[in-house]
Amino acid sequence: MFALTDIIQAVGLLSCFALLATSRIGACIRWLSFQGILFGLVPLIVHHDGLSIREIALASGNVALKGVIFPWLLLRLRARADYNREVQPFVSFIMSILFGTLALALSVWLTMQMKPALKDAPFVMLDSSIFLIFVGLFLIVSRRNALMQVIGYLVLENGIFVFGVITVVGTPLLVELGVLLDAFVGVFVMGIAIYHINREFGSIDVDRLTVLKG
């Protein structure tokens, strides 16, 4: 069973580095959807007492949302702002990858800090979740394009989701659904915001939004 988690971790990390290194937004979105599906399945794998309806609902909801709906939404947005398909990073891709390795090390270290407290959580999942968070943050910080920031946000969301799944057992379904709802609405709102911004500025290039300062 643990072999499976190892595989997921490996593939997950791969997807992260892909996100860090890809220059075309379309590709990024596809990688994102892949990642969403991948980690959406985690609840099915990491469970302590048999598959319950709860896990299934959770997994399906995630896969549907992060694997299908969000990517679709993002692709449509990209289609609207179609003259702008580049990621346009502040930080070169090489540097991004280097950062990735660094972040990985950091997350492993943090995991080791936390591990003693979380006995029954698989180490690999733990550190990959933290790694996801870092990567998400990095994407938001280092990319000019508004879409990339949404993507980064979703990666971060993935990380937190995975973390929750593997550490906390028995959070009421209500809460989980609420979280999902929020994520959904969040992306939706961001979508609308990007739509407006695009209409207002004729671009979804975030570093034009620097009028307000001081």
Next chain:
Amino acid sequence: MPALASLAATVCALVLAPLLFGIVNRTKAFVAGRRGPPLLQLYWDLAKYLRRGAVYGETTSWLFRLGPVIGLATAAAAITVTPFGGIGAPASFTGDLIVLAGLLALGRFATVLAALDTGSSFEGMGASREMHFAALAEPALLLALATLAHATDFVSLTSIYRAIDAAAWTGALPTFALTAMTLVVLLLVENTRIPVDDPTTHLELTMIHEVMVLDHSGPDLGYIHYAAALKLWIIGSLLVGLLVPVRSGDVWLDLAAMLAGMVGLALAIGMVESAMARYRLMHVPQFIVGAATLSAVAFIIRLV
């Protein structure tokens, strides 16, 4: 008996004060090889002024008339707190030296305002200079008095001067000597004598005190001159009282000694005036401050 003596001293002051100027002028004349005016010249002048009418400037107000009166009144009042050597003043109480300073200040204030009342730029200039020097002279005077008070442990002029006898001198020679020097300077400043001011000059721009009273005439001028004489007498007796420590039991002897001392003072002033030239205006402050420091030094010597 002492009461009688102090009364006599006061009378002497009121009567003989103008004589001092006579002596001064006579001395200067003598040194210059002239005969000079009679000793009683000022008396004749006063009589003449009082008989004359007065002319007033168009811009002046009642303050201009009040000035000389207040000047006279303050001088007269000041006489009553000034001891004549060992002979106590008619009015003597703790802190009467403060009252003395206050009265002098009041007289000066009145004179200056009267001068400003004319609106003449010359008199304004004179007033400004007067205040300029007075602002420095006042602390100097108080400093000197404080030193004397410290040396004699008394806070009343009469008791202070009564305590200044030969024994005290031998006890605190440097202190008294230095303070006396301060008083000399103050005498010259307060009474606007050479080298601070030249009462006989004829160029308004160089005057200090005289220029302030340019527009006064008649009785006012008389008052002013008489008040000036009294002022000279007051500060003179402070100085002489310090320099002539004759405190024999017999008051009349003391009185005589003091009178002699005053005459000597007048002669000395005459000599100084014929010997020295007037300082430039900007040197006068240094002159005063220097004098004040003498007293301070005296005080410090006394402390240790």
Next chain:
Amino acid sequence: MAILLLLLGGAGAAVGLPSRIGHRVGQAGAVIGSAIGLIPAIRVLAVEVPEGMFGVWHMPGGALHLQIDVVSAFFLIPVFGLSIVTALYGRSYLLVSKSESESAVSWFHLNVLTASMALVIVARDGLLFLLAWEIMALSPFFLVIFDDRKESARHAAWTYLAATHLGTAFLLVMFVVLGGLAGTSNFDAYGAVLRDHPPLASAIFLLALIGFGAKAGVVPAHVWLPEAHPAAPSHASALMSGAMIKVGIYGIVRMLMMLGPPQAWWGWALIAVGATSGVLGVLFALAQHDLKRLLAYHSVENIGIILLGIGVGVLGLATGQPPLAVIGFAAGLLHVVNHCIFKGLLFLGAGAVQHAAHTLDLEELGGLIKPMRWTGTAFLIGSAAIVGLPPLNGFVSEFLLFASGFLAVTHPLAAIATAGLIVIVVMGLISGLAAACFAKAFGIVFLGSPRSTEGAAAHEVARPMIAPMVFLAALCVLIGLAAPAVVAASAGVVAAATGMRVGAVGDELAMASGALTGAVIVFAILIVVGALAWAFRARLLAGVAVPRRPVWGCGYRFPSPRMQYTASSFAQPLVTLFHLFIRTREALVPPKGYFPAASSYSSDSGDPFLHLLFAPTFRWFDRMVSRLNVIQHGHIHVYVLYVALTLVALLIWESF
């Protein structure tokens, strides 16, 4: 205790109906409220039994505890008295100054000011005191900015409130620390705490000196006075300068009473502060062209004099010299009242001048005593009093101060003798300079002939404005002549302030009042001689002709008013002598050639502390701070980075 309510009532009414009625109500509120407030104060002074009250107040760390003891009563009387006088003066002053509806509101602030001053003085609870103190700091703000169309007024208001607030910060700390140690904010409890911690007492003393000093306007915290007083309406400035800054003195006295047995260096500190403020205050005053600025600087000077007296008193207490302690405190406290009287008078006079001549620039004025007989005479008396000339009230307190100095001088202990000498010399210098300054102020404004057309058009002001001035002038003379009685009467207050027995204090004061009796006798001689001389002169001139001729102009036949000696030229010798402190900025365009074209000279003496210390500091601070801009320059990426970095930093920090 209904005083406060009543005052506030009048105040509220004043703001309620801003119109002519508002004026009436506001004035009535002030007069009636203050009059009623005087009753308990006088009663306490008479029977010397404190009156107090407790109330419920759920504010934690506070209690509603009021008390009028002798000291409070002593300070209440000038506050309320001056409030009445200024109120009587104020209405006719305001009615012509600004649109009625706007100026009516100023009554509200004026009355709140009086009420809060009273509350400060009677408060016996840390929090209550602070509350009242802050209100007292706020209400003048609106009086200073009364004429807010002028940029100067706005800047003055800013300077004022900023300065007072910074002072208040120290008081906050002081009271909170005391309250924390005592476990209660009740004044009675403070004393006990401080007796156990002498070092703390010194710290508290410093805090009090800074905090209250800023309000009283000691150098260098004086910068707000010369800004604020000219800006406010004259009767307000009178109240502020006459009463409000005294509340700072009250605070110092009250703290000294609480701090218990003082230490010698406190006395030295007070003397040092007093001497600096006194001398610098009068020096700066000398250099001013604006009448009200000049008066404001004289407030600084007089605060210095008061502190000198208190300093000598504290020194006396610390070294166990009852005579010194008593005379010193008596001088300081008496000068509080005296300054309240003549400074109030002078500010009201300045207001009258402004009304009559529409300017306070000395160089534009002159000869006002002819059209304005009453104002001129009152102002003259005020000037003579503030200079400390006999036989007026100013002389009385300065006499006491000198006397304490001379007492100290005759003391065998070298330190005390030196202190005495310092006091004497400083006071001598101050009174000499003050004389020069007021010879200038009065002489240039009221004597000679007008230097401008406005000045020429001046007229006497309305009777409701004259009456208060005459009243205050009369008080100056009265206190001067009744000096012995006044001094003897102050025994109770001095005893309370020094914590000595009334009997002992009485004995010490008996000596002083005895001396003053002598002084008064001399004054009597002075007055009699003066009267006689005047009469004699009158008789002499009765017969002969007394013609009027042009003033002697050294042969020049056509002098014009512009050729009179000006204020600046009058003060010039002293200003140059002390230019180290005064720092006058001069602009001179000398005449050139045989037929010189336009040539000009102008001089301006700003406050060196403002121009050389505070303003540069503020500019520097602004520059420093505006560099913060870089951390907020609009890039969302960086903002997110902040969040991330904060998180990571904390995580790492916490992991170790």
Next chain:
Amino acid sequence: MHASESIVALLALSILGSLVCLALRRPRHVLMTVVGVSAAQMLLACNIWAAVVSGHGFVSAAGQWLYVDAFSAFHMVVLALVFVLSSAFAAVYFGHEAEDVFTAAVASRFGTLWLGAQGAMLLVLESNNLGIMWVGMEATTLLTAFLISLHPSGLSLEAMWKYLIICSIGIAFAFMGTLLAAASIQSDGATASDALFWTNLASTRAHLDPTLMKFAFVFVLVGYGTKAGLAPIHSWLPDAHSQAPAPVSAMFSGFLLNTALYCIMRFVPPVQHALGQQFPSELLIVFGTLSIMVAAGFIVFQKDAKRLLAYHSVEHMGIITLGYALGPIGSFAALFHTLNHSVCKALAFFAVGRLGQRFGSHDMHAIAGALRADRLWGSALVVSVLALIGVAPFSIFMSEYQLLRAVIGTGAWLTLVVFLAAGGVVFIAALRHLIDMAFGTAGEHDRGARDGAFAAPIVVVATALLLLLGIWMPLPLFDAISSAAAVLAGQP
């Protein structure tokens, strides 16, 4: 009405109201609905408050899922108060906007989001489950985002985007923290479906893992701290406040920030159980003092009136945080300050908003002589800013005095120096800005345009409140605040 019912009713009202607004087609109707709803909720909140204070310390509904104790009840009342004021002001404010600016669509959008946001905040205050609390918090972010850009423009969109991204990330961290907190119980083996109830976490019975609790608190602090606008993670705040319409800004700094702080404070008792008093208060002090200093610095050189107020919010959030860190007296001060600041800041934003409409700009150089241009709002501005910088007799002076007691009581001398110095800077700088705006000859502005019936009452009520609390503390309020502070001290 029974208290536990009114808890549900509160939520229901908001949701209902927002749906109704969705349906309404006339701007006036929308505004009236908003006012009506918030007024009704005021009553309900007071009802709950009374029940909590008088009764046995808490009111619960829906089987413990909704749980209100003294602490949350107090916040609830403040929330209701701010909302009544802001809603009434919204009626005034939008009443002055042209028909074609404040169209029916905009109006109904405003009503819906406004009440929705309020519902979300109520959910935060009422829910016992930390997860639901988080959901509510995130919901506020999403709902208020479009309130900022109610009138879409370049600037408002920029502000809205920043707000959206930064706060979403912050909130995400907060969720992480919540998960960690939950995990720290789980790791003890005891599995319970109500694990995330703070009532359980706070109870001394719960065995919490120190390490996880530590990490949890860090995440929560950074997460909700972002939303609360604590320096250095406050960067979204000035932009959002300056671009949002005045009523929205008022609601933002009047209550939204407090809600975030409330969430943080909910975590403090359990953390204290796990790690002792020291750990959380250290962090809180750091953030508090840092916020005060940074805000003070920025206040000095502000040009835009609303940004100025925004930085004031940062400063006061710092003050409140500081208070929470300083023991019982501090908590008392903090809660008292919360009330004062909310009212005062709301009033300030109202005044600036209306004056901005009059002068056609929020630039402080454009606004001059406000007192002459508009007596009512001019004086409102003077009062509110003076109160804001801690001038007596306004209530903020009192709460800051209480805070000072706490600071000195705990002997935190460095904090004391920072607090006083920053306070002095703020005072001097803000006073200069105020004088420039309020006094002097009035600048270019539109005359006429009488304010609605609400205007005067709003100003009077707010001013009266500030003044009254400044000189007199009513006993019930005292009790309420004390019991709320007691909750924080760990005895619910």
